[in-house]
Every structure is written in structure tokens, then in C-alpha cells.
Amino acid sequence: MSIQFIDMRISLDSQQDSPGVELTSSSQPYRFGDIGLQTAGVSPSNISLVRVTLNAYARLQMALTAAPSIIPNATFTIWRNGTLIFTTTYQKAASQTDMSYEMAAITAVDFPSAAEVQNGLIQYTISVTTNYGVTLGARSFSGIAVAGSNV
Template identity: 45%
Template sequence: MAIQFLDLRLSNQNPTDAPPLPVPPTATPALIGDIGIQTAGVLPGNEGDVRVLLAGHVTINTGVVEAAETITFTVLRNGVPIFTTDFIVQINALTDSELADITATDTPPAADVLAGEINYTLTVSSTAAVSLATLGARNFSGVAAAGTTTS
């Protein structure tokens, strides 16, 4: 089937570093991005060839971190984890913040595509019982296309 653009969504939870968001423990991750990719216009025959590119950007403020800790980012499709990555926050006297960029891809099942919308969320948590790191600017976006050829 012909290649087809489906949707592009942005979630800009906080465009600046203030106010900072505390990083919660693993048991209660914080939602930092939520988008609904529209798939209702997918052409018949393309529902099995949908590809989604997801990207997130987060500033991690580390100025008061006293020990290394692990920050976990998880991307979920309709509440089910599809991608997880860890970011190790190091003690660094040269900077008070670090940038974390996350890129994930998804090939959702046809049943999710035919539902007309796929919900993607980005969450964050820390392995520390009480994290001293905080989050500054953060956003999450996604773009979806379908099809396999241009003819």
C-alpha cells in the first residue's frame, strides 16, 4: 500500500526548567507526556503497516544529588510498557543539570490501529527511595505513518 501520513502529536508538559518536578520512586512513576495518535484515517490494507516514532526530552536537575541514582523512563502504549530505558545520574561538580533524550519506535497491532486512536504516555521514576534529582523542561511527541511503498 502507498505510504500514508497519519498523525503528529505533541505534549509539552513544561517548556522551562521552573518549577521543577520531583522524581518519584519506582512504585509511583510520574506522567511527563501523554499523546493520542489518531489512526482513524488509515487506509484499508495499511492497518498492519503502521509505524510510530516517539521522542521525549527531559532536563534533569542534579545540583543537590548526593549519590548516583537511576532514573527510569518508560513509554507505554494504551497502558502497556513498550520501551524502558535507564539514565544514570552521576555526581558532577561541573554542571547542575543533564539532558536526557529518549527515542522509541512502535509497530502497533492492527487491532489497536483499527480502534482509531492509540494512547502513548511517557513516565519517569527513580530507584532512590527519595530522589534529590528534579525534572525541568520536558516534552513528548509522536508521529505515525502507514504503508510500505510509494506506488
Template identity: 55%
Template sequence: MSIQFLDMRISQGSTMDAQSLNLVRSSAIFGDIGLQTVNVTPANAGLVRVTLNAFARLSVDVSIIVQNDVTFSIYRNNILIFSTTYPGNINNTTTQYEMVGITAVDYPPSTDVLTGQIQYTIVASAIRTASLGARSFSGIAVAGNG
């Protein structure tokens, strides 16, 4: 069976660094998309693949020497499917600025596919004061093998 395109969605939290999302020792959702799977053929329900991409400009305040981890977590229907941590450099004494690019993939179970929509959410959480500038989250779902 040929590849079946299902959906592509984007979530753009900010187009500029000036509109920052503060993570003062807390967490925040910065992307939320619902990929439509309602048109999947029954033969393809178990063959769905999803590619997820996120970008964020991260600034981390390192003025106090403690661990400065920032964790990015992606959830499918509120179930964690991907997590990565930016450890930072605790020896640096000025604010650090980083461009964070994340690509994750998912093979959702057919039970989720057959509901007609799969919700993907990305969350950033920080142990110290950090913020996200320009940020976006996107996903593409396809089915089949070919």
C-alpha cells in the same frame, strides 16, 4: 501503496526549567498523547509505524552516595514498549544536570490501530531525588510501505 500520514501530536509539560516536576523516589507521567488512526485504510492497518520523541532536562541530587538511577518508560495503551535508564555518576557529589533525549519506535498491532486511537505515555521514575525541568513528548504515525 504509498505512505499514508495518520497523525502527529505533542505534549509539552513545561517550557522552562523553573517549572520542575519532582521525582522524589517516585514516578510521574510527563507526556501523554493519543495518536489518531481512524483514517487508516484497511490495507494499511498492519503497516503502521510510530516514531516517538521525548526531551527532558534532568537534575539529580547526588549528595547521598547510593544508586542514582532515573528510568524513562514509554507505554502503548498501558503496555510497556520501551525503557531506558540513566545511571548517573555516584562518584559525583554535586547535583548533576543532564539533557535527556529519547527516540523510540513502535509497530502497533492492527488490533490497536483499528480502535482509531493509540495512547502513548512516557513516565520518569527515580530511585533518589530528581526532577525534570523543561520537558516534551511527541509522536508521528504513518502507514503503508513505500
């Protein structure tokens, strides 16, 4: 069977860098993306052949540190129906001693179980935390689901 397009969703938290969202080490995880990919239309022969591509973008303003032993970072986590499926940490270069502006682009993939596909909706969320100080500028999250095999 050919590849079956299932769904595509976007979550746009901010289209611009200002005003930003300021995060500190004591901040709760900031959720900037939440999408529900609908899977009700998957053909029965493709239930176990679903694949998802997730993309996120965030502009980061990394703070100056008062303590040289602390290197500011931003940790991004992606959840499927409340289960952690991906985590990565963007770290400011240790040699950078001034304020920096960075672009974080993330691509993650997922292979949901047949049971999750049969539920008809798969919820994906992305959040960010920091160990020091980060201001989030423009940020977005999107996902595409397909099924089938071309072999």
C-alpha cells in the same frame, strides 16, 4: 502503495526548567506526556503496516547522594494503551560527586497491531521514576504515525 501520514501529536508538560518537579525514590511515577494518535484514517491495505516514532525530552537535575553505593538515576517508561513498550534508565556518572544538570533525549519506535490500529486511537504515555532524587525541568513528548510500504 506510498507512505501514508496518519497523525502527529505533542504533549508539552513544561516549557521551562523552573519551577521544577521534584521526584524521590518514594514518588509515584510522574507522567509528563500523554498523546492519542488517531488511526481512523488508515487505508485498509495499510492496517498492518503502521509505524510510530515517539520522542521525549527532559532536563534532569540529579541530586547529590549521601551514600556512595547509590548512584542516582531516572527511569523512563513508555506505554501503549496501558502496555509497556519501552523503558530506559539514565544514570548519573558514578564519578560525579556534585549536583549535575543533564538533558535526556529519548526516541522509541512502535509497531502497533492491526487490531489496535482499527480501534481508531492509540494512546501513548511516558512517565519517569527515580531511585534517589531528580528534579525535572523542561519536558515534552511527541509522536508521529505513518503507514504503508515503499517497496
